[in-house]
Amino acid sequence: MTSHFLTRSLDRSATVFLTIVAAVGVLLPLLNLLLPDTSILHVPTYLMTLFGKYVCYAVLALSIDLIWGYCGILSLGHGAFFALGGYAMGMYLMRQIGPRGVYADPVLPDFMVFLNWKSLPWYWQGFDMFWFAALMVVLVPGVLAFCFGWLAFRSRVTGVYLSIITQAMTYALLLGFFRNDFGFGGNNGLTDFKDILGFNVQAEGTRAALFTLSCLALAVSFLICRAVVGSKLGKVLIAIRDAESRTRFLGYRVESYKLFVFTLSACIAGVAGALYVPQVGIINPSEFAPGNSIEAVIWVAVGGRGTLVGAALGAVVVNYAKTLFTSGMLAPYWLFMLGALFVLVTLLLPKGIVGTWNAWRDARQVTGLTDDTHSATFEDGAVKPHMAE
Amino acid sequence: MNALDTRKTSAMLYLDGVHVSFDGFHAINNLSMTIAPGEMRAIIGPNGAGKTTMMDIITGKTKPDSGDVLFDGVTDLTRLDETQIAELGIGRKFQKPTVFESQTVEDNLLLALNVDHRVRTTLFWQDSKADTERIGKILETIRLTNARHRLAGNLSHGQKQWLEIGMLLAQDPKLLLVDEPVAGMTDVETHQTAELLKTINRDKTVVVVEHDMTFIRELGVRVTCLHEGSVLAEGTIDQVSANERVIEVYLGR
Numbered sequence: 001m002t003s004h005f006l007t008r009s010l011d012r013s014a015t016v017f018l019t020i021v022a023a024v025g026v027l028l029p030l031l032n033l034l035l036p037d038t039s040i041l042h043v044p045t046y047l048m049t050l051f052g053k054y055v056c057y058a059v060l061a062l063s064i065d066l067i068w069g070y071c072g073i074l075s076l077g078h079g080a081f082f083a084l085g086g087y088a089m090g091m092y093l094m095r096q097i098g099p100r101g102v103y104a105d106p107v108l109p110d111f112m113v114f115l116n117w118k119s120l121p122w123y124w125q126g127f128d129m130f131w132f133a134a135l136m137v138v139l140v141p142g143v144l145a146f147c148f149g150w151l152a153f154r155s156r157v158t159g160v161y162l163s164i165i166t167q168a169m170t171y172a173l174l175l176g177f178f179r180n181d182f183g184f185g186g187n188n189g190l191t192d193f194k195d196i197l198g199f200n201v202q203a204e205g206t207r208a209a210l211f212t213l214s215c216l217a218l219a220v221s222f223l224i225c226r227a228v229v230g231s232k233l234g235k236v237l238i239a240i241r242d243a244e245s246r247t248r249f250l251g252y253r254v255e256s257y258k259l260f261v262f263t264l265s266a267c268i269a270g271v272a273g274a275l276y277v278p279q280v281g282i283i284n285p286s287e288f289a290p291g292n293s294i295e296a297v298i299w300v301a302v303g304g305r306g307t308l309v310g311a312a313l314g315a316v317v318v319n320y321a322k323t324l325f326t327s328g329m330l331a332p333y334w335l336f337m338l339g340a341l342f343v344l345v346t347l348l349l350p351k352g353i354v355g356t357w358n359a360w361r362d363a364r365q366v367t368g369l370t371d372d373t374h375s376a377t378f379e380d381g382a383v384k385p386h387m388a389e
Numbered sequence: 390m391n392a393l394d395t396r397k398t399s400a401m402l403y404l405d406g407v408h409v410s411f412d413g414f415h416a417i418n419n420l421s422m423t424i425a426p427g428e429m430r431a432i433i434g435p436n437g438a439g440k441t442t443m444m445d446i447i448t449g450k451t452k453p454d455s456g457d458v459l460f461d462g463v464t465d466l467t468r469l470d471e472t473q474i475a476e477l478g479i480g481r482k483f484q485k486p487t488v489f490e491s492q493t494v495e496d497n498l499l500l501a502l503n504v505d506h507r508v509r510t511t512l513f514w515q516d517s518k519a520d521t522e523r524i525g526k527i528l529e530t531i532r533l534t535n536a537r538h539r540l541a542g543n544l545s546h547g548q549k550q551w552l553e554i555g556m557l558l559a560q561d562p563k564l565l566l567v568d569e570p571v572a573g574m575t576d577v578e579t580h581q582t583a584e585l586l587k588t589i590n591r592d593k594t595v596v597v598v599e600h601d602m603t604f605i606r607e608l609g610v611r612v613t614c615l616h617e618g619s620v621l622a623e624g625t626i627d628q629v630s631a632n633e634r635v636i637e638v639y640l641g642r
Contacts (some may be wrong), residue, residue, distance in 0.1 A: 231514060232500075232511050232512075232514035233508065236500065238491060238492060239492070242490060242492075245471075247500075249448060250556070257506050260512075376511050
């Protein structure tokens, strides 16, 4: 039943997407490792790591699209779950440094020695084991999302009010992680990583493996999201997005559905953060900055919300543009361009790149028919007011 | 659930001394009414008479300040929320047709089917032949068989109203609350809707709120006229429309 559950919703765009992800995930590392530096087709390591970062962002975008595009929950604090997953991985990587730190303490990370701490705080226990850290990568964001969602959805906090408290949540975490006595390296965060599972994080082979793993995570997250939105539960999510109160009168416990999808989404965001940290080599409190979460929402809007493929595409496209523009003379104007992009997409492409493409394709298919099935599919899903009187 | 020890009334729906006020405005004022099992009742009344608020109270959207609301003689509805009340078997059609516009007609009915609505069962739901057939039957009843795979948002206004009635049928409730089913319909559609409600009434209790007098006459059922949140008159349509106070309320004094 489960295999059927995972594969039943594979249509053409999903197949194309998965094929591209698989091809990139295999080819890029091969071109990096096997070809000599002199070859034109050689992919430099910095480029592969850069794309690895985009792929992690794409996974984060998927998790946002799952709740925003399909269930109408606009979270402006999803970066928090991403960062928590990242910190869990960072803690594992810190513990792997061992006596190779500047202060050469066999157990305590450098920043703790610097703060004159004598022993490891209780919440750092267990992070020397990879399986434990991997579990926490999913569990910590999941539990936070569950508690947060349980309180918010049960009290029927919706719309902009929910968005505002998600912002407050990530901001509170930002302030907390900035503090040295919080025990996560304060301002500087966690960095100077050496090994992951015994492999040097700087080595080309490790970087290639991390890139392939990120692509695998993207494919698996995509399949999970696809399975969820393709099931009857997916129809309930869309029903909640379009007419929440009506769904309640049909006998669905709306808060349970929101809680399920919000928690699942946070777990996916946590995995994205965990794969991001070893590739960029640092995790610090700035990952909790409210601006990061808002940027992630823009990726989804640009790509097309409620399409999954679009969310991933939007993350890659916007971040590639960011890399291009922030490295040249246009760098000081990047935020203005990002803002302009968001305004333009909202005005001209409200369905995003993939949403507009789908609408155009459907319109061509039904030319000559009276039935215009393409319209109104994903219009204003998230911002539509409640339809009950 | 909060079943009472003994059955207090034989009525399907029993309202007694219900009060609701919003910021000092008495929307419902000492409202008492009983609906017998299998009955169809029409509720009329000028704007602001409290018809929709009454529906809100029965379906758990609004909590009354005081008074009893009993369903099936044993269940106190004032202590339950919308989902629990829907699960008990009370279905509601809203004044403004509220269908899930971005989903197909078939999916709208699938969502409304009275099956286990918990998250896990919904996630691993498999369509069964029995459900498909049931949806097919409902589509026939509401005359939308040909629109099965169309988006609900692309239906005409009248078709949306029927789809919503179809969703009520899929819920298979004991009691149907139907708020203004013929608003904005053509004469033919109005007539067809009256026939449809009569068919439904063969095995279900129905409460209809409506302004359209021709429609109510066609239904030929007992009528309750509300005014300022309480019952003004009750009887056949002829009795009620001949009542001097009803005329006064409708024409202004």
